[in-house]
Amino acid sequence: MPCIESHVILSGSIMDERHNGKGHGAIAIDCEMVGGGSDGSIDLCARVCLVDEDENLIFHTYVQPQIPVSNYRYEVTGVTEDHLRDAMPLNEVQDKILKILYNGESVGRIRLDGEKVRLLVGHGIQHDLDCLRMKYPGQLLRDTAKYRPLMKTNLLSHSLKHLTKTYLGYDIQSGIHDPYEDCISVMRLYKRMRGQDHQVEGLGNERANSGFDSIRSTELEKLTPDELYEISISDYKCWCLDLSKECSLGS
Template structure:
């Protein structure tokens, strides 16, 4: 088989050059994909990269080096065991790390004065806890919500009085009792405060750019949380750990926040009565870890950018078939917005 027909990113081999060209059209390989630090193979997600390094059928040489010099949390390869040891102390979070007094404040209850006037946070994380409504208690009703900033400080934390009657308090996971919601802030008031804070003075219909005043919103399953709060917010300003491609399963299904926290941050959450503050911290840490990745800087990093739309157009088929696989990789771009781009915006 002609080695010229081998993808320069994922190393998949093709019988014909035209098949490689078609693969490059649809794969959207880019500098933003998780990449093996040893053989430089591109993977579609960190789950795929993990399987490549330490899965049931890993690449033997990569597995050997990774076991000696690789971090099993961020999957980075280091030059020595000592460098790995130093790194691991910073990479390994603990459930209580940076969460002591603030977490106790969160568990004690409520900060519903919304310190929004004084907060200059550019990125905030949101999490809700639900009780049950409807005849069988299966309808999710938001009964508690928390907002934190990039430093994991609480901006807003309150119980929420749902519009509909609560038929199941789900005490085993929420710790919620009827008296907690009796004098809670009404949903409409919570919705208005959070919406105003996220928009940060910009009318929601005018939010068209990540460079404006509106805040970046981080969470896990944000569609569900925002729906329960009856809050609208533009998709371009959301960073959802449940549907971010590098954090999804190889089958493109979502991983749970509990799994992501254990696998990529190194500690357990949601082990008893669940606190939305804890979920906020986990999603913010995952976001910051993904944002801090150092990827090649490109003027137009997305496949949908006008400058990239014709890179693999059909009328260039003959030219593409004469192109080296490495050159095709150079003109290929990502089909998702990498969070590392937030660092430069």
């Protein structure tokens, strides 16, 4: 396992507001959940961490639960009652995270083709956003649990622990989960997938972009396998296109 020194500030929070560079930089997010409700089954975000593409910790805080905690899940989260006693209120957490992600763009008039707004990378990212009671444009989300090349053949998700071992070659989550460590794994997976070198062909070809939908079944039956391959397109957007200025954003 590589040396990943945790920079999480256990007693408070930090935020780096220097991210004003151009380009769609990516931010990785990870949350640790405690349990609420009579049986402790309701996930409550108790800790959230964000890192940038250079693996710098740019935000970390404990989060004040919206309802009483009935299970701290200490063996996994490492969170105790003391950590949450003076934790940051959820609405303040939301404001700080959105300020980082929108990076100077107006929330009400966001330009998805602009260069300031950030891509948000995570594993099971929608669950994290739901627990934070936040929304973020789907075109700007990159989920390592839902990205087709990282999923099982039956389109079920692998765990982050499995993906890290398989693609990055080291172990995580061997004891108490470190959200900084998980963020680093998510960011490294994203950058590895984004860095794949593909030939981007047919982007200006309307027929190719419409795939099989624009061709009658009787016409398809007459085509050879090579001809079918020529007009086929994947049903997901490859993350390598995040680096292409010619392509619009998509998930």
